[in-house]
Amino acid sequence: MNRKWTQPEQMLLRMTNDFTDNEIAPFDLQIDHEGKLPAGLFDKLVNTGFLTMMLPEEFGGAGFGPEITAAVIERIAQGNASVAVTLEGHFKTLDQFLKYGTSALKAKYFPTAGERIFAFSMTEASGGSNPMGIQTTAVRQGDGWLLNGNKVMITNGGLAEVYAVLAKTAPDELSVFVVDKDMPGFQFGKQEDFIGLRGTPVGEIVLTDVYVPADNLLGKVGDGPMLGDSAHDDARILMGAVLSGIMTHALNLSVTYAKERKALDVPIGQLQIIQHKLANIAMSRDTTQLLYERAAYLKATQQPYSEAATMTKAYGSRTAVAAGDDALQIYGGYGYSREYPLAHLIADARALEIAEGTVEKMESAIALAELGKA
Ligand SMILES: Cc1cc2nc3c(=O)[nH]c(=O)nc-3n(C[C@H](O)[C@H](O)[C@H](O)COP(=O)(O)OP(=O)(O)OC[C@H]3O[C@@H](n4cnc5c(N)ncnc54)[C@H](O)[C@@H]3O)c2cc1C
CATH class of the missing domain: 1.20.140.10 (Butyryl-CoA Dehydrogenase, subunit A, domain 3)
Incomplete structure (x- = not known):
């Protein structure tokens, strides 16, 4: 398709091409062999502002839309796909905060989104294709919720600091809560040793009596699916x-x-x-x-x-x-x-x-x- 990019979009694409050519592509094989990003690459992604490029300006982002965001991801993937997938996992989670987060939730989390990675956590050991099969629970406690359960194979699990977590609020009801890695009861679990996307950490989070304030409900109770x-x-x-x-x-x-x-x-x-x-x-x-x-x-x-x-x-x-x-x-x-x-x-x-x-x-x-x- 011949989408005509605006001036700022053209500049962003040029910057992305340079970044990919100089900071990512030369390390493609190293990333695969060592199973991690080269030292300093994540900080460079942060410093160049990639993490908030798709957030609206009112939330401290650059306000780029879905088409140019996808084009940027494509160019980065030409250098190394796992760098692009790390950004993809972050962006898709920010998108859900944008669509379903309250003003209070956005005000609490968006100011940190340029430095902290966000992740979306649904899969459990019991199976990923059937969300109703999950066992993580969220039970009302006071004004908030108490979360217990394990999520596995989460893109950026271990690197991300903020997790949207799918949990059962009733036997047939799924809801999503925002959990911060600094909340008491939050732990990282097993890191996957996957055969590909070797620069993207994929790992487990373990929630033991994690108290989540009411504000951290994403959407409404029952909106999980x-x-x-x-x-x-x-x-x-x-x-x-x-x-x-x-x-x-x-x-x-x-x-x-x-x-x-x-x-x-x-x-x-x-x-x-x-x-x-x-x-x-x-x-x-x-x-x-x-x-x-x-x-x-x-x-x-x-x-x-x-x-x-x-x-x-x-x-x-x-x-x-x-x-x-x-x-x-x-x-x-x-x-x-x-x-x-x-x-x-x-x-x-x-x-x-x-x-x-x-x-x-x-x-x-x-x-x-x-x-x-x-
Ligand atoms: C690189 C990577 C990154 C991931 N990142 C995330 C993440 O960020 N967040 C997250 O929550 N999860 C993540 N996952 C987990 C992923 O979503 C699950 O692996 C996937 O949903 C499949 O679940 P499963 O592995 O439990 O397989 P199962 O659900 O057990 O499926 C096993 C097989 O049965 C088939 N099957 C199952 N049910 C049906 C059906 N109804 N119809 C037809 N076929 C069916 C499947 O297609 C598959 O072939 C990631 C996985 C990988 C590999």
Whole structure:
């Protein structure tokens, strides 16, 4: 799509490209091998103002909208997807504070959002696809609530300082509470050792009799399912952008290699079978990009975007895994070496067939939306 960026948006994209080229891309393999961001990178993300770029100016942010926010995420993901996913997890949580937080909640938490990461916590060991299966409880105590339970596999778990937590307020009722890591009874638990997105911490939080004031209810009692769906939708747009970024990374590597590497005395890029793979990567990237841009446009113009957001992540995650595999094959034996980034591109993309709703659940959601239109 030919979205015409404003002057400030063009400046932001230039700044993001420079930041990605200088601060992220050179460390891509290091991030994968060491399983963490290089020292100082998180502080640089904070200092350049990325963490509040999408918050409205009245809350201390830069006021950038959904379309340019997704474009920024895509460019960062071209350098390293896990840096982009760390921002995605923060942004989707801030989005829920914006949509459902009271003025008091916003006043309490937004002034810290430029330095502290926020996270959205639904999944438990008992299962992530079925929210009603969770066991975390919130019981009224005085003016507030007492929370008990464990949340696992939380994006930025361990790094984030503020958590939106899905809890049962009655056997068939789910609500969301804002929990601060400094509240008594809050602990960090196990950190996941995932195969991809190695720079994004994903971990457990353990809540033992954590007292949460009434103000920290996000939305209303019983709004949990709606808030969970809304967080998924906002996350899925940005994940479409992450997947486009991964595929651009794969395409750039593949094109460069296909021009240099020779077989039968010609560059392998002149072999039709290799061209077929390059074409597939490019088509998948462009389609995913169009899908996320459409979803971001619908969101920016206050139109329903749930199905469009789900499509970009469902389509993008499946095709990005295939694109990474095509790129690996173009590199031949070197592609299979951890000295090159192809394997981690596949593993990074693979996470997004699971996080923020599995592909199976998303395909059901798309089908139900289509059935509902008939
Ligand atoms: C990198 C990463 C980041 C994550 N970040 C977060 C986060 O920030 N916050 C958070 O709360 N969670 C997070 N998760 C957890 C993620 O949301 C869950 O892993 C996901 O929802 C699936 O839940 P599960 O792992 O318990 O699998 P299960 O729900 O046990 O599913 C197992 C299998 O059964 C299938 N299945 C289950 N139910 C259905 C159904 N109704 N229809 C069709 N198929 C079904 C699934 O598709 C899957 O293939 C993250 C996970 C990953 C990998």
